[in-house]
Amino acid sequence: MSELDFAKGGGLVPAIIQDEQTDEVYMLGYMDKAALDRTKESGWVHFFSRSKNRIWMKGEESGNKLRVISIFEDCDSDTLLVKVQLHGEAVCHTGHKSCFYRKLNMEETS
């Protein structure tokens, strides 16, 4: 594989989390090099939390964990797509299965 470009995002790359079976997009998180290595080694998704300033395993508190099936990098090596199996009920801390449960109104400016 090519070298991932962590520098562009200040040490972090965005990681899109997608269900491997249904193709539903669940969330976007951020990984540093260590979080990505821990994700690969353990087979469970780990992120770097910008607010907690540390690596955490998704589900370490909620129990809703993400089993890694495969990981893809994009053409310029600064974004990841992680295909997962959800072990649990929901990915979002709100209880929704996906974090993307609110639709924007196309008629309104942002």
Added chain:
Amino acid sequence: MSELDFAKGGGLVPAIIQDEQTDEVYMLGYMDKAALDRTKESGWVHFFSRSKNRIWMKGEESGNKLRVISIFEDCDSDTLLVKVQLHGEAVCHTGHKSCFYRKLNMEETS
């Protein structure tokens, strides 16, 4: 809708681009407020290019444009999921349909 959090990402939010029919994830781009408004108004995906430092319409040069079907924001309003119809052959500038065409080796460290 809630107010989108552009501040967290220095004026930009990441936007995941997903095919509305097949659910394939094509790419990740970045939008500022103006790019999002232009996307909504025109119905075609616009990004803010960090390298060109300007708004551009995806496909303005390649002709491979992305028609917007719907846009979702995530639970903390700092990421977008844009469901699209691809008008053209490929999303990636390499000619691949998706930018995520390279699989990481899970046995190697990053």
